[in-house]
Amino acid sequence: MAAETLDAVIVGAGFSGLYMLHKLRGQGLSVRAYEAGAGVGGTWFWNRYPGARVDIESQEYSYTFDDGLADEWEWSERYASQPELLRYLNHVADRFDLRKDIQLETRVESAAFDESANRWRIVTDTGDDISAKFVVMATGCLSVPQELNFEGAERFKGESYRTSSWPHEGVDFTGKRVGVIGTGSSAIQSIPEIARQAAHVTVFQRTPNYSVPAHNGPTTKEQLADWRANRKRYREEAMAQGFGVRQIDGQERMALDATPEERAAAYEDRWARGGFSLGGAFADIVLNKEANDTAAEFVAGKIRQIVKDPATAEKLTPKTYPLFTKRLCVDTGYYDTFNRENVSLVDVSADPIQNVTPDGLRTKEKEFSFDAIVYAIGFDAMTGALNKIDIAGRGGVKLKDAWAEGPRTHLGLMTAGFPNMFIVTGPGSPSVLCNMALAIEQHVEWIADCIAYMGARQIGAIEATAAAQDAWVAHVNEVANMTLYPQANSWYLGANIPGKPRVFMPYIGGFPLYKQACDAAASADYEGFALTRS
Numbered sequence: 068m069a070a071e072t073l074d075a076v077i078v079g080a081g082f083s084g085l086y087m088l089h090k091l092r093g094q095g096l097s098v099r100a101y102e103a104g105a106g107v108g109g110t111w112f113w114n115r116y117p118g119a120r121v122d123i124e125s126q127e128y129s130y131t132f133d134d135g136l137a138d139e140w141e142w143s144e145r146y147a148s149q150p151e152l153l154r155y156l157n158h159v160a161d162r163f164d165l166r167k168d169i170q171l172e173t174r175v176e177s178a179a180f181d182e183s184a185n186r187w188r189i190v191t192d193t194g195d196d197i198s199a200k201f202v203v204m205a206t207g208c209l210s211v212p213q214e215l216n217f218e219g220a221e222r223f224k225g226e227s228y229r230t231s232s233w234p235h236e237g238v239d240f241t242g243k244r245v246g247v248i249g250t251g252s253s254a255i256q257s258i259p260e261i262a263r264q265a266a267h268v269t270v271f272q273r274t275p276n277y278s279v280p281a282h283n284g285p286t287t288k289e290q291l292a293d294w295r296a297n298r299k300r301y302r303e304e305a306m307a308q309g310f311g312v313r314q315i316d317g318q319e320r321m322a323l324d325a326t327p328e329e330r331a332a333a334y335e336d337r338w339a340r341g342g343f344s345l346g347g348a349f350a351d352i353v354l355n356k357e358a359n360d361t362a363a364e365f366v367a368g369k370i371r372q373i374v375k376d377p378a379t380a381e382k383l384t385p386k387t388y389p390l391f392t393k394r395l396c397v398d399t400g401y402y403d404t405f406n407r408e409n410v411s412l413v414d415v416s417a418d419p420i421q422n423v424t425p426d427g428l429r430t431k432e433k434e435f436s437f438d439a440i441v442y443a444i445g446f447d448a449m450t451g452a453l454n455k456i457d458i459a460g461r462g463g464v465k466l467k468d469a470w471a472e473g474p475r476t477h478l479g480l481m482t483a484g485f486p487n488m489f490i491v492t493g494p495g496s497p498s499v500l501c502n503m504a505l506a507i508e509q510h511v512e513w514i515a516d517c518i519a520y521m522g523a524r525q526i527g528a529i530e531a532t533a534a535a536q537d538a539w540v541a542h543v544n545e546v547a548n549m550t551l552y553p554q555a556n557s558w559y560l561g562a563n564i565p566g567k568p569r570v571f572m573p574y575i576g577g578f579p580l581y582k583q584a585c586d587a588a589a590s591a592d593y594e595g596f597a598l599t600r601s
């Protein structure tokens with residue numbers, strides 16, 4: 068017998084878990100959220116590295132479910148920094164009195180479905196043992212860091228840091244020789260900041276990433292007033308964009324139908340607007356390699372323009388995958404940082420890292436001495452956090468086994484054989500290929516509506532049917548294969564994690580189509596899902 072009975076357990080108290088808790092509690096359910104961290108905020112609690120900030124305009128990366136919240140909160144910058152994002156999420160927790168139902172510093176270790184009762188048994192590392200009708204995995208797409216598997220890392224005598232679990236008190240690199248391993252989004256955001264302090268920064272790059280300027284700055288009174296006046300329309304406009312980002316302003320015109328001058332003008336305009344807007348210049352950029360090359364060449368030209376040393380510019384220019392097929396980075400002064408005297412770049416695809424030494428790091432050709440090493444090596448994306456929980460569904464089948472060949476879901480929301488277990492932004496949903504604040508709100512609302520529907524009809528269990536799941540997985544793959552995305556060895560495909568099945572995990576069919584599919588299922592009495600009476 069479980070020690071305690073609740074209607075629902077939520078795992079995680081980031082953007083997803085906070086809103087899920089608010090929604091379900093508002094529907095009269097008894098709910099508890101468990102959070103492994105010592106505070107709420109998820110991504111923005113953990114990732115406190117210097118330069119961490121949102122890559123979608125702050126106003127778009129916000130909750131819209133409550134007018135009072137939206138009206139009272141004023142973002143101070145176009146792209147909010149991590150401390151401000153964390154303040155916002157703490158404000159949400161306080162404003163809606165969420166903390167009383169959140170248990171921090173508690174990791175959910177297992178969840179097992181009891182078929183005779185249609186309930187989940189959830190056990191935590193602090194000994195909590197709960198019986199709940201529903202479990203909502205709000206565990207995050209990017210919450211489990213890639214394992215640190217550099218030989219000798221533990222013998223390094225200097226300071227070691229990971230961008231994904233940065234010390235809360237911050238780090239002073241003044242006068243230090245710093246090695247930064249990785250050139251993904253976290254590295255691209257932090258390197259300019261670290262370089263401003265450190266005596267020297269050596270960046271170890273395996274694969275260069277494309278990055279575009281954010282053009283960040285303080286928000287003006289006029290911008291805030293405009294946002295307040297047009298908030299609802301702007302969110303609708305964002306929801307009509309494939310990536311859920313209004314700023315992308317996607318055009319239907321094809322790059323290959325435009326003249327070189329028209330293309331150049333469009334790309335320059337988008338570069339000047341900043342952020343992801345480059346991606347919206349033409350409709351065929353992610354569909355056609357020739358079209359993609361025109362945009363990729365434009366960015367390569369920018370890198371050559373900004374970075375003074377031609378050899379460094381060459382190393383920083385991606386060559387092995389199409390633009391956008393790895394997450395585009397949005398930076399503040401990244402390429403320019405390589406013009407500093409105190410920054411150097413090592414291409415580890417040509418000169419691989421052999422091991423970490425007590426004094427620094429050794430590549431095949433060279434020995435480096437450091438006072439500090441920063442690991443910015445990415446995440447076990449989309450499935451990492453789910454696979455860390457021992458989840459057993461119908462017949463004791465483990466989620467890990469059900470997903471051995473890659474994750475399988477219907478709409479990214481549920482998995483066949485795991486009744487009453489919902490996933491927020493699960494694999495098979497737009498998730499990381501979307502403005503996640505918007506994707507999260509849509510998922511949370513769909514799940515809350517589904518639970519309300521069940522309550523009103525005495526339905527004991529809901530689960531994805533195998534047929535609907537098979538069809539959805541086939542569709543997710545089909546649309547991914549229509550694009551250039553599978554051509555990159557990206558974390559979208561699990562390519563950064565040794566042994567992870569190579570499956571394109573997020574849904575690239577676009578947010579509008581996706582939402583249509585979710586709404587259609589709900590309004591057809593959850594077609595594609597099997598419902599069992601209590």
Ligand SMILES: Cc1cc2nc3c(=O)[nH]c(=O)nc-3n(C[C@H](O)[C@H](O)[C@H](O)COP(=O)(O)OP(=O)(O)OC[C@H]3O[C@@H](n4cnc5c(N)ncnc54)[C@H](O)[C@@H]3O)c2cc1C
Nearest residue numbers: 079081082083102103109110121122174175206207210503
């Ligand atoms: C560095 C970084 C920058 C990002 N920037 C952007 C951006 O600019 N725009 C954007 O749209 N998205 C961005 N993302 C994605 C970001 O994760 C989402 O936008 C959003 O914050 C996800 O919220 P979430 O609540 O779903 O997940 P998270 O914020 O990841 O929260 C999940 C929480 O669940 C907890 N948890 C996991 N497993 C367990 C368990 N077993 N027991 C208890 N607790 C558990 C974790 O500790 C974590 O706090 C970024 C991600 C990272 C890592």
